[in-house]
Amino acid sequence: MDKSNGVTRRGFLTSVGVGVAAAAAGSRLEAGEQRVEVAEPGEMAKVALTVNGRRHRLLVEPRWSLLFVLRERLGLTGTKAGCERGECGACTVLVDGVSRYSCMTLALEAQDQEITTLEGLMRGEELGPVQQAFLEHDAYQCGYCTPGQIVAAEGLLRVEPDPSVDAIRHGMSGNLCRCGTYANIQKAVLRAAELRGGGPGGAR
Amino acid sequence: MTDDALYYVDAPLPETPEPSGEPRPWAKTEVVGTPRPRVDGYERLSGTAVYPSDLVLPGMLYGAILRCPHPHARVRSVDAAAAEALPGVVAVLTGASPEAKDVRWGYGGGVTTALFDPVCRHEGEAVAAVAAETPYQARDALAAIRVDYEVLPFVADERDALSAGAPKVHESGNRVGEPTAYQRGDVAAGFAAADVVVERSFRTACELHTPLELHGCVARWDGDRLTLWESTQGVFSVQAGAARALGLPLAKVRVIGHYLGGGFGSKLQPGKYTVVAALLARKAARPVKLFLSREETFLCSGNRPPSNVTVKIGAKKDGTLTAIELTGLGTGGAYPAGGTSLLDWLARDLYTCSNVRTETTDVFINAGPARPMRAPGHPQGAWALEQTMDDLAERLGMSPVDLRLGNVPRVSQTRGGQPFTTTGLAECIREGAKAFGWEEALHGDRSREPARESGEGSVRRGVGMAACLWIGGAGGPPSTVLVKLFADGSVNLNMGASDIGTGTKSVMAMVVAEELGVDPDAIQIENADTATTQFATPSGGSKTVPTESPTVRRAALAVKDELFRLAAEQLGVPKRDLELRDGALVSKRDPTKTVPVTGLEGLRRQGVLVGVGYRGPNPEGKVINPFGAQFCEVEVDTRTGEVRILRFVAAHDSGRVLNRMTFDNQVFGGITMGIGLGATEQRILDRGQTGKMVNANWHDYKLPTMLDVPPVMTSVPIDRPDPEANVTGAKGLGEPVTIPTAAAFANAVYHATGVRVTDSPIDPPTLCRLLAERSKEGATP
Numbered sequence: 001m002d003k004s005n006g007v008t009r010r011g012f013l014t015s016v017g018v019g020v021a022a023a024a025a026g027s028r029l030e031a032g033e034q035r036v037e038v039a040e041p042g043e044m045a046k047v048a049l050t051v052n053g054r055r056h057r058l059l060v061e062p063r064w065s066l067l068f069v070l071r072e073r074l075g076l077t078g079t080k081a082g083c084e085r086g087e088c089g090a091c092t093v094l095v096d097g098v099s100r101y102s103c104m105t106l107a108l109e110a111q112d113q114e115i116t117t118l119e120g121l122m123r124g125e126e127l128g129p130v131q132q133a134f135l136e137h138d139a140y141q142c143g144y145c146t147p148g149q150i151v152a153a154e155g156l157l158r159v160e161p162d163p164s165v166d167a168i169r170h171g172m173s174g175n176l177c178r179c180g181t182y183a184n185i186q187k188a189v190l191r192a193a194e195l196r197g198g199g200p201g202g203a204r
Numbered sequence: 205m206t207d208d209a210l211y212y213v214d215a216p217l218p219e220t221p222e223p224s225g226e227p228r229p230w231a232k233t234e235v236v237g238t239p240r241p242r243v244d245g246y247e248r249l250s251g252t253a254v255y256p257s258d259l260v261l262p263g264m265l266y267g268a269i270l271r272c273p274h275p276h277a278r279v280r281s282v283d284a285a286a287a288e289a290l291p292g293v294v295a296v297l298t299g300a301s302p303e304a305k306d307v308r309w310g311y312g313g314g315v316t317t318a319l320f321d322p323v324c325r326h327e328g329e330a331v332a333a334v335a336a337e338t339p340y341q342a343r344d345a346l347a348a349i350r351v352d353y354e355v356l357p358f359v360a361d362e363r364d365a366l367s368a369g370a371p372k373v374h375e376s377g378n379r380v381g382e383p384t385a386y387q388r389g390d391v392a393a394g395f396a397a398a399d400v401v402v403e404r405s406f407r408t409a410c411e412l413h414t415p416l417e418l419h420g421c422v423a424r425w426d427g428d429r430l431t432l433w434e435s436t437q438g439v440f441s442v443q444a445g446a447a448r449a450l451g452l453p454l455a456k457v458r459v460i461g462h463y464l465g466g467g468f469g470s471k472l473q474p475g476k477y478t479v480v481a482a483l484l485a486r487k488a489a490r491p492v493k494l495f496l497s498r499e500e501t502f503l504c505s506g507n508r509p510p511s512n513v514t515v516k517i518g519a520k521k522d523g524t525l526t527a528i529e530l531t532g533l534g535t536g537g538a539y540p541a542g543g544t545s546l547l548d549w550l551a552r553d554l555y556t557c558s559n560v561r562t563e564t565t566d567v568f569i570n571a572g573p574a575r576p577m578r579a580p581g582h583p584q585g586a587w588a589l590e591q592t593m594d595d596l597a598e599r600l601g602m603s604p605v606d607l608r609l610g611n612v613p614r615v616s617q618t619r620g621g622q623p624f625t626t627t628g629l630a631e632c633i634r635e636g637a638k639a640f641g642w643e644e645a646l647h648g649d650r651s652r653e654p655a656r657e658s659g660e661g662s663v664r665r666g667v668g669m670a671a672c673l674w675i676g677g678a679g680g681p682p683s684t685v686l687v688k689l690f691a692d693g694s695v696n697l698n699m700g701a702s703d704i705g706t707g708t709k710s711v712m713a714m715v716v717a718e719e720l721g722v723d724p725d726a727i728q729i730e731n732a733d734t735a736t737t738q739f740a741t742p743s744g745g746s747k748t749v750p751t752e753s754p755t756v757r758r759a760a761l762a763v764k765d766e767l768f769r770l771a772a773e774q775l776g777v778p779k780r781d782l783e784l785r786d787g788a789l790v791s792k793r794d795p796t797k798t799v800p801v802t803g804l805e806g807l808r809r810q811g812v813l814v815g816v817g818y819r820g821p822n823p824e825g826k827v828i829n830p831f832g833a834q835f836c837e838v839e840v841d842t843r844t845g846e847v848r849i850l851r852f853v854a855a856h857d858s859g860r861v862l863n864r865m866t867f868d869n870q871v872f873g874g875i876t877m878g879i880g881l882g883a884t885e886q887r888i889l890d891r892g893q894t895g896k897m898v899n900a901n902w903h904d905y906k907l908p909t910m911l912d913v914p915p916v917m918t919s920v921p922i923d924r925p926d927p928e929a930n931v932t933g934a935k936g937l938g939e940p941v942t943i944p945t946a947a948a949f950a951n952a953v954y955h956a957t958g959v960r961v962t963d964s965p966i967d968p969p970t971l972c973r974l975l976a977e978r979s980k981e982g983a984t985p
Contacts, residue, residue: 042291063340072339077258078251080465082416083498087902090416118251131249135241138865141873142705143248144255144416144465165915173909176902178416178466179705180876182910183917184869 047111051076052120060107067091067102070117078118078147082176089175092148092155093117099155099174118147121154129195130154130188139188141179149175153189162193215444218739220682223758223818229927235717235724236932237923239865242710243725244703248463255463256433257495259422265294267484267494268342269477270332270349271503272324275570275895276358276371279322279351282332287348292341295488296349297480298332303487307449309476311573313380313540319449319479324353325373325538326572327896328503330476335484335492358570358895362510362535362543365567373538373568380540380566386552387561388617394527394559398518402595406515406588407963408946409886411508412501412905413577417465419505420495423481430482431458434474435495437467437704438742443734445474450482458735467704468877469576470506472742502900506575507887509534509543511584515551515592523602523610525557530588532564536574543567543574546581549675550589550943552618555611560618570895576744578874579674579939583881583946587964590670590947594954603646604951605637608671608833616827625828625928626935628857632833632922633671636855639920640835642669646955662843665850666956670944671833677858677936678828678929679750683819684738687716687759689767690812693787693802695720695727697759700740701752702732706938707866708748712756714863715932719760721784746830746858746936751819753862754930759817766813770806771799823928830935831922832856834875834944838952845972847953849879851916852945859935860925871919871941878945880908883965 044059049066051074060069067084070076070093079102082090086104093102094116121128127135130150140146149172156163156171163171168189177185230236247253272279282298297304299320307319317323320330332349336342357371364370365378372378395401421434421442430452436442439459447457464471481494496505511534518527530551536543548562597604612630615621637643645667686698697716703709709731713724730736741751764784771789772779775797782789789804791797807813822828835853840846854871861867884906888899899905925933946964954960959974 061338061340064338068339071258072260075260076251077254077260080255080416081257081418081495083902085498085901085903087498088416122250127246127249134249135245138241138869140245140248140705141707141869142416142464142466143253146248147251150249169910169915173911176416176907176909178414178468178877178907180873180908180913181869182876182908182913183872183915186910186915 045108047108049107049110049115050113051115052117062106062108064107065103066093066105066107066110066115069107070102076117076119080144080147082145087176088145089152090145090148092151092175094151094155097155097158099152116151118151121150130157130192133188133192133195137184137188137191139181139184141181145175145177149177149185153192156189157193157196161196163189165190217741218682220684220818223820227757227761227931229925229931229933230718233718235714236862237860237864240710240714240724240863241865242707243713243727243729244709253463255417255465256421256435256461257417257465259433259493261422261424261491264422264491264493265335265337265488266339266342267333267335267481267492268339268346269330269480269500270346270351271500272327272329272331272353274324274353274355275327275360276356277324277353278356279324279331280354281352283350284332286350287334287345290341290345290348292337293334293345294337294490295335295484296332296345297483297487303483307479307483309449309479311539312536312542315539319476326504326570328500328572330480333480333484335488360570360889360895361891362533362567362569363512365535365569373570378568380536380543380568383563383565384544385563386548386618389559391527391529391559391561395518398526399521400596400599401516401518402592402599403514403516404592404595404960404962406513406591408511408584408587408881409964410510411577411881411885412887413468413470413506413575414501414902414907415466415468415470418495418498419471419475419501420477421481422491422493423485424491425486429456429458431460432478432482433460434478435464435471436461437464437471437702437744439702439732439734440700440739441472441742442474442478446478446482449479461702461732464702464704467744468578469580469744472576472744475505498902499900502897502905504572506577507572508577509536509574511547513547513584513588515588517592517596519596519600521600523600523607525555525611527559528557530562533567534564535567535569537571538568539573541574542576542580544581546675547585549581550585550672553613553616554589554671554673555608556613556617557611571889578877579943582672582674582939582943583878586670586672586943586947587950590944591950591960591962594668594951595960604669605633605642608633619827622825622827625823625826626857626859626924626926627831628922628924629671629673629831629833632831632855632857635920635922636833636835636853637669639855639918640853642667642835645837662841664840664842664956665837666840666952666954667835667837668948668951668953668955669833669835670947670951672940672943673829673831674746674936674940674943675829676939677746677750677830678822679747679936680822681819683740683751683755685752685755685759685817686738687756687763687815687817688812689720689763691802691808693722695722696730697727697756698730698737699752699756700732700737701748702743704743706748706870707863708743708752710866711749711862712752715753715756716760719757719764721787746939749862749934750930750936753932753934755817755819757817757931759815762815762817763813766815767801767804770804774799774805822930826928828926828929828935830856830858830937830940832940832944834948836948836952838949838956840953840956840971842957842975845968845970845975847883847966847971849914849949851914851918853918853920854941855920855922856937856940857922857924858937858940859929860933861921861923862932862934864921867921867937868919870937872917874938874941875917875945876908876913878942879913879949881964882946882949883967884908884912886965
């Protein structure tokens with residue numbers, strides 16, 4: 001099997017799969033050397049995924065998206081499927097701390113990277129600071145884009161712990177909300193910055 | 205369309221008994237009306253809420269539907285042999301399959317076809333379906349199905365549908381029916397009596413709902429009993445539709461819809477996908493999850509139809525309206541789906557005018573059928589009417605605010621002059637204008653201090669406003685709700701209605717809390733499950749709060765009455781002497797006579813008190829409508845056509861505000877969706893060459909993002925309980941908040957540039973072109 005083909009394809013998918021939030025924040029497109037065996041479609045490949053600090057070893061088809069594996073194989077349905085083509089951001093997760101559309105990321109690409117989903121932002125059974133801020137400011141209606149919004153906000157705040165309103169508007173513009181709760185999301189992200197401790201080196 | 209049609213249930217509505225007694229309106233409230241985070245916030249924010257699309261059942265397969273790629277075609281043959289042989293494929297259905305061939309699908313207007321009909325009248329019509337071990341394998345199988353299509357000529361634009369020689373969508377032609385006409389008074393005389401007459405034609409592009417959660421369900425059979433977990437606004441509507449299509453008794457179909465990721469009217473009814481999922485699951489003898497792809501939802505899960513409207517208004521010099529005439533053309537797509545539904549309602553009922561004539565023509569085209577979308581017909585009607593009113597105000601030299609204030613109706617003229625219970629329109633306009641600073645903004649220096657850097661003098665500011673009412677918003681029977689109070693004082697609320705994201709559960713918990721003095725967050729809510737809750741109409745049409753909240757209040761009052769009875773017995777005081785305070789029943793005359801709820805012996809013996817609430821009828825001979833007015837300020841770069849919306853103020857009269865926090869959120873959401881109609885959204889069909897939709901995805905079909913909405917939005921509730929409407933005094937809110945938005949925006953763009961943009965959306969290319977045409981004519985913007 002030609003390994004270089006796989007790498008090239010992954011490189012392409014990695015760059016198109018990055019959310020606007022990450023792009024705005026100066027993303028790290030090259031997430032280090034990836035050592036994944038290239039497999040043919042239909043063939044199952046081994047992958048080890050580290051999700052919310054837990055390591056999962058499973059067999060996947062090379063074409064399976066990280067989104068599919070998270071939702072349908074690992075039961076982490078906090079991550080939502082809105083378009084499966086990198087347009088809405090409902091599937092946003094953090095990969096090594098950077099916001100990524102998990103629908104545009106192959107599960108194989110995420111090998112050896114730290115994946116954080118909505119569930120990983122909880123503090124035990126309690127809502128984490130960004131989630132708490134969304135609650136306080138009613139920054140959601142139907143709640144389906146919300147996990148992606150929250151994770152994107154977390155990604156933004158990790159890069160910019162004390163963002164301006166303008167930075168929030170740009171940083172969150174890769175996440176669609178059809179209920180139209182943007183006004184409240186904007187306020188919630190400001191509040192989340194406060195709750196996370198703000199400032200450089202704020203709580204993570 | 206009558207108010208009843210707003211229930212969107214394609215089955216007879218059950219009657220609920222009239223409730224006894226008439227509880228007094230709340231004089232003051234402790235919980236109701238306060239801003240309060242949602243009671244299901246934890247579930248929605250932590251990820252523990254299980255939406256139908258989240259469900260994974262043991263042995264579950266994934267379904268997918270093969271869709272016609274042509275706008276009009278006849279299926280000659282379907283060869284699924286290769287698909288059936290693919291790995292992971294468990295079931296395949298085509299129009300010839302014994303499991304599917306006799307299944308009928310009902311479109312609107314009584315039209316039925318086969319589930320997989322050989323004639324595909326729109327792109328995206330269902331042709332075959334598969335179930336496989338993974339969604340990837342299901343898609344592989346679709347690709348392996350060979351369909352021989354006879355491609356037929358198509359018509360993809362309603363403006364072409366009645367042309368001579370236009371291809372016929374149905375054998376009977378392209379007219380859905382006779383034009384719908386309405387008339388009162390004498391418009392010719394009205395125009396003759398006018399000092400000023402304005403007339404203009406408008407168009408709004410077709411808009412798509414695209415809720416974030418895809419349309420679909422999980423279907424599972426237990427023998428001959430079917431359970432559907434569907435992303436729906438109305439579980440009972442899905443139950444009725446699925447039972448009918450599958451020939452099952454209602455009792456054998458259970459529909460569960462605890463959560464859904466948005467609907468906006470597109471999930472009021474079951475889809476073909478519902479029935480297909482059930483058939484696949486039966487054939488495979490395994491549960492099937494079938495959710496559409498995003499692209500499919502652009503083609504076959506409804507839309508807000510495009511509208512073509514000409515409005516003519518006559519007025520006296522003092523602004524008195526003498527005549528309104530509206531003609532409209534629209535399309536609900538390939539089947540009867542209300543293509544011009546309610547397009548003329550605002551022209552008929554928003555302003556006082558004795559002479560009104562409207563006529564609307566609904567035609568077929570080869571495109572996906574419409575479904576009701578947030579305030580059907582109204583935003584399109586407002587786009588035309590409210591821009592024409594703006595025009596008229598200018599011609600009369602009047603302020604747009606004053607022109608409207610001079611024509612506020614007290615009665616519903618189109619319903620034979622029945623009075624409105626409350627008409628907050630004047631307050632909406634006045635208080636909204638005040639909060640906006642309308643006078644200063646209107647007369648301010650419009651080129652001064654642009655909010656952003658730009659070429660000198662090229663940035664113009666403008667303000668605009670528009671008003672509305674919504675035909676619905678009254679709610680009404682049927683509804684049955686149970687409230688249970690347990691011996692330990694905890695409370696359970698059981699209702700059939702869905703919470704589509706508007707905060708229904710939270711508001712209802714607050715109503716229970718108001719009556720029973722418990723913490724709303726401590727109330728356990730069961731809802732939207734046909735097996736465990738009572739019949740409710742789908743959540744939509746701004747009728748959920750006015751339908752369910754009075755019912756919930758009555759159920760809570762029934763429990764309270766029972767508490768009083770038990771306490772009266774125990775304390776030896778008359779019932780009417782008792783009140784419920786801080787979890788205890790206390791004698792008003794002798795406060796030493798008191799017993800905590802948990803100390804009631806009768807309650808301890810019974811274990812639970814069950815209160816049943818029914819929704820009483822609305823008052824006879826009166827009309828209950830919500831009203832609103834919105835104000836907008838924009839900044840237009842006249843070189844690039846870019847429009848930045850600086851702020852929005854929205855004043856809405858929806859009766860009593862039950863939860864200020866979710867109220868404001870609805871208002872902002874309505875504005876955001878209205879900005880989509882006015883500025884960014886349009887379905888584009890390849891009218892000339894292929895008839896296909898060319899932007900069936902969110903990259904090319906532009907929803908507003910956070911950058912497209914103003915950083916400042918202000919909600920000004922006209923918080924006046926409507927005691928005649930129902931026992932909570934609330935009217936609907938979800939629809940009116942999106943009705944005037946696009947028109948207010950267009951009026952602001954006109955004020956900024958002097959260019960009247962008649963066709964939505966007002967995007968930079970359109971505006972640039974119009975500005976260029978205008979400067980060619982020699983005028984300076």
